[in-house]
Amino acid sequence: RRRLQMVAQNADGVLNPARTIGATLGRVVAFYDGLRGAAADRRVAELLEMVRLSPALAARLPSELSGGQKQRINFARALAAGPQIVLCDEITAALDTVVAAAILDLMAGLQRDLGLSFIFITHDLHALRAICDRVAVxxxxxxxxxxxxxxxxxxxxxxxxxxxxxxxxxxxxxxxxDTRARRAAQDLAPGPSLPPGLCCYHPRCADRIPGLCDRLPPPVRRTAGGAQIACHLESTQFPETEA
Incomplete structure (x- = not known):
């Protein structure tokens, strides 16, 4: 648990509404580092400054904070364990564009200053490009x-x-x-249960090859850009390079 921490999408579901921010973070530093009293207060202040918040917020309840501030507290709670990896689950989905950009900037700073690694789950490709080195779809x-x-x-x-x-x-x-036309060309209904190994997307794929996609597991092709794609489409469409 110390090495891997999580920042959830809904900060309100993580923060106890009856506890102050200081009490919430103090419970974590007591659990992991055995800190109490003045030592715990100093560590809580450090954590708040680490996520670019004033230590004075330690006396507030979650209901007194904005959505962006709550998400930063969520980060502080995760950082209190001193993790190596932080799992971030759709953490910008409930935030407006400006606040989401600030959270991404915070992540980049933590990555640089603390050497953290993030596993970033998102449907937002703009956010993905801003923070990720590698992507799995x-x-x-x-x-x-x-x-x-x-x-x-x-x-x-x-x-x-x-x-x-x-x-x-x-x-x-x-x-x-154009987007509506492309989506209309796909079968959006859920497909039938598939045997293990077959392409999971072929029931709704506009490019599926009958007799192939529904019968054989897709090969993994490597593109010139370094991506690996599990698909039966022609090799001319997915240029292969040396491994």
């Missing part, structure tokens, strides 16, 4: 594409990754109409 609990974050901006992609990328709003004229 999951559909139905299976990895369909994996590679460097830079590979998201160029080169071929798994059909599901293309759907995610094309769903990001764009200022380009006609974007909405």
């Amino acid at each position: 999951l559909y139905a609990g299976r990895v369909v594409e994996c590679g460097p974050a830079a590979s998201l901006d160029a080169g071929p992609h798994h059909p599901y990754m293309r759907l995610l990328r094309d769903s990001v709003p764009s200022m380009r004229p006609g974007w909405l109409e």
